[in-house]
Amino acid sequence: MSERYDLVVVGAGPGGTSAAYYASKAGLRTLLLDRQEFPRDKPCGDGLMPHAANEVAMMGLGDWLDEPHHGRFSGLSIFTKTAEIRQGVPPTLHGPHGYVIRREETDLKLLERAEAAGAEFLPRTRATKLLRSPAGEVTGLSAENGGPLHFAAPLVVVADGVGGFEGKMKAHQNAVARRQYFRGVDGPNKEDIQIFMTEDMNAQGAGYGWVFYLGDGRANVGAGVSTGALAKSGRNLKDYFDRFLEEPKISEWLRDAEPEGPAKSWSLKMGMWGAKTSGQGVMTVGDAASLIHPISGEGVGYAIESGRLAAAWSHEAHGRKDFSASTLSGYARQLRRRRAREHLSGHALVNLLPNMDLVEPLFKACEGNRAASRALVEAFTGDAPVYSLLKHPATFASALKGVLGNRLRG
Ligand SMILES: Cc1cc2nc3c(=O)[nH]c(=O)nc-3n(C[C@H](O)[C@H](O)[C@H](O)COP(=O)(O)OP(=O)(O)OC[C@H]3O[C@@H](n4cnc5c(N)ncnc54)[C@H](O)[C@@H]3O)c2cc1C
Numbered sequence: 185m186s187e188r189y190d191l192v193v194v195g196a197g198p199g200g201t202s203a204a205y206y207a208s209k210a211g212l213r214t215l216l217l218d219r220q221e222f223p224r225d226k227p228c229g230d231g232l233m234p235h236a237a238n239e240v241a242m243m244g245l246g247d248w249l250d251e252p253h254h255g256r257f258s259g260l261s262i263f264t265k266t267a268e269i270r271q272g273v274p275p276t277l278h279g280p281h282g283y284v285i286r287r288e289e290t291d292l293k294l295l296e297r298a299e300a301a302g303a304e305f306l307p308r309t310r311a312t313k314l315l316r317s318p319a320g321e322v323t324g325l326s327a328e329n330g331g332p333l334h335f336a337a338p339l340v341v342v343a344d345g346v347g348g349f350e351g352k353m354k355a356h357q358n359a360v361a362r363r364q365y366f367r368g369v370d371g372p373n374k375e376d377i378q379i380f381m382t383e384d385m386n387a388q389g390a391g392y393g394w395v396f397y398l399g400d401g402r403a404n405v406g407a408g409v410s411t412g413a414l415a416k417s418g419r420n421l422k423d424y425f426d427r428f429l430e431e432p433k434i435s436e437w438l439r440d441a442e443p444e445g446p447a448k449s450w451s452l453k454m455g456m457w458g459a460k461t462s463g464q465g466v467m468t469v470g471d472a473a474s475l476i477h478p479i480s481g482e483g484v485g486y487a488i489e490s491g492r493l494a495a496a497w498s499h500e501a502h503g504r505k506d507f508s509a510s511t512l513s514g515y516a517r518q519l520r521r522r523r524a525r526e527h528l529s530g531h532a533l534v535n536l537l538p539n540m541d542l543v544e545p546l547f548k549a550c551e552g553n554r555a556a557s558r559a560l561v562e563a564f565t566g567d568a569p570v571y572s573l574l575k576h577p578a579t580f581a582s583a584l585k586g587v588l589g590n591r592l593r594g
Pocket of ligand 1: 187194195197199200217218219220226227228229231232233236258309310311312321343344345346347348360361362363370393405406438450452469475476481482483484486488507522
C-alpha cells in the first residue's frame with residue numbers, strides 16, 4: 185500500500201471535482217483521479233440551469249460564469265407538435281438566468297478549483313477496484329496508470345459517470361443523447377434555450393431536441409431519447425438526431441450554419457432509479473448515482489450538489505471515526521429528501537406513459553395559461569415536481585378534453 189488519504193474520489197467530472205473541492209476545504213486529505221487527461225470533452229448540451237449555475241458560483245466561479253464567450257439565457261422556448269411556450273427561468277441567488285458553457289472549459293475550471301482547495305489530482309489513472317478488509321470494510325482503491333497503483337483510504341466517493349467501475353453500485357442507463365456544434369445558427373430569441381418535443385421523438389417513447397446558444401457565435405444542437413424509445417422503434421440515436429436536423433424549423437435555422445467537429449453521443453442515467461448511493465466506506469455522486477433529471481436530461485447541477493453533500497458526509501464520518509453503512513446512509517437520505525420528489529415523479533411520467541404524445545393536449549393547455557406554463561417550465565428545470573401541474577385544474581380539464589377529443593377522432 186503506498187499513499188494514505190482521508191478520501192479518494194474516482195472521476196473528475198462535476199460530481200468528483202465538487203466532492204474533492206469541498207472535502208479539501210473541510211481539511212480532508214483528498215486524492216482525485218480520472219482515467220482521462222484534462223481538459224477533456226464530455227458530450228453534453230453544455231446547459232447550466234440556474235440552480236446549477238448557483239452551484240458553480242458557490243465554488244468561487246461566479247465572475248467566470250459571466251465571461252462574454254459564454255452563452256447566457258433567461259428563458260425557455262418549448263416547441264411541441266401543437267404548442268409554443270415561452271417562459272422565464274426560475275431565479276436563484278446568482279440571478280434569474282442560466283448559462284451555456286462548453287464542458288471542456290467548465291470541467292477544467294471546476295478541477296482547478298478542487299486543486300486550489302488542496303486536492304491532489306492524478307490524470308490518466310483508471311480505478312479498477314475498491315479494496316476491502318477481510319471483514320468487508322473499504323480500505324482503499326486499486327488503480328492503473330501504466331502499472332498497478334494502490335491507495336489507502338477509509339472512504340471512496342464514486343463519481344465515474346456512466347463508467348460503473350464498482351459493479352455493486354452500478355445503475356442502469358435509461359437514455360442516450362447526441363450533440364454537435366454549429367456556427368451561424370439563425371433562430372429567434374437567442375436569450376432562451378430552445379427545446380423541441382418533436383412528434384418523431386415522442387410517438388414511441390420520450391425525447392427532445394435542443395438548440396443552446398453559446399456566446400461565441402456557436403450553438404450546441406442535440407437530441408436525446410429514452411432507451412425505451414430505441415427499443416420500441418428499432419431505430420438508433422443517430423437516426424433520431426439526423427431526423428431532428430431535418431425538422432422544418434431546425435433545417436431553416438441551420439440553413440447557413442457550418443458544423444464544427446463531429447456529432448458525439450453518450451448515455452444517461454436518470455431519475456435516481458435503481459441507484460445505490462451509499463454503503464460501508466463508499467458514496468456515489470452525479471451520474472454514478474443516476475442523478476440526471478428524467479425530463480430535462482440535466483445532470484451537471486445535481487452532480488455538483490451531490491458532490492457537495494458527499495463531502496459533508498465524508499467530513500462527518502471522519503469526525504465520528506465511523507465509516508459504517510449506517511452513518512453514510514445519512515447521505516443517501518439527505519439526497520432523497522432534496523431531490524427524490526422531482527426525479528421520481530419525472531421518472532414515473534416518462535416511464536408510465538407509453539409515449540409523450542399523450543401529453544400534447546397538456547402542452548396546448550399550458551400555452552394559454554401563464555401560471556401553468558410556469559409550472560411546466562419549473563418541472564423541466566427541476567425546480568418543481570411534475571405533479572405541481574395538478575395545482576392548475578383548469579389547465580388539466582382542458583388537457584383532458586384534448587385527450588378525449590383526440591381519442592374520439594382517432
Ligand atoms: C448529449 C448529452 C447532453 C447533456 N446535456 C446536459 C445539459 O445541457 N446540462 C446538464 O446539466 N447536463 C446535461 N447532460 C448530463 C451531464 O452531461 C451529466 O449529468 C454530467 O456530466 C454528470 O457529471 P458526473 O461528474 O457525474 O460525470 P462525468 O461528467 O461523466 O464525469 C465522470 C468522469 O469519470 C471518469 N471515469 C470514468 N470511469 C473511471 C475510472 N474507472 N477511473 C477513473 N476515472 C473514471 C471519466 O473519465 C469522467 O471524466 C447531458 C448528457 C448528454 C449525454
